[in-house]
Amino acid sequence: MAVEDFAWENEQGVLTLLNDAETRACVFLVTESAAEDAPGLCAVHEDRPEGCRHYPFVLNDDDVAVLDEGCPFPEAFPPPGPEEAAALLNLEERMLRGG
Numbered sequence: 001m002a003v004e005d006f007a008w009e010n011e012q013g014v015l016t017l018l019n020d021a022e023t024r025a026c027v028f029l030v031t032e033s034a035a036e037d038a039p040g041l042c043a044v045h046e047d048r049p050e051g052c053r054h055y056p057f058v059l060n061d062d063d064v065a066v067l068d069e070g071c072p073f074p075e076a077f078p079p080p081g082p083e084e085a086a087a088l089l090n091l092e093e094r095m096l097r098g099g
């Protein structure tokens with residue numbers, strides 16, 4: 001696939017996954033519905049982007065790793081530790097450097 005078929009590049013040069021026009025979900029999510037709780041599977045699970053591998057852990061404005069507020073199953077995950085923050089900060093740094 002060409003990059004432009006699944007991602008767009010913002011003004012900082014960071015690639016962001018596109019959303020499907022009908023389901024409004026990630027272009028790689030195989031689902032039949034636009035409902036937020038619709039079942040679906042990632043079509044590229046084995047090769048999913050690194051940010052997806054860390055989800056539902058994200059960085060807050062203070063660069064602290066937290067559970068994303070949009071995660072529908074927060075009780076299924078332990079609180080993120082310093083290793084998650086370090087991994088996310090490393091990813092963010094590489095994304096902003098374009099690597």
Ligand code: SF4
Binds near residue numbers: 028030045
């Ligand atoms: S895991 Fe990532 S690539 Fe896969 S469907 Fe979800 S957002 Fe898209």
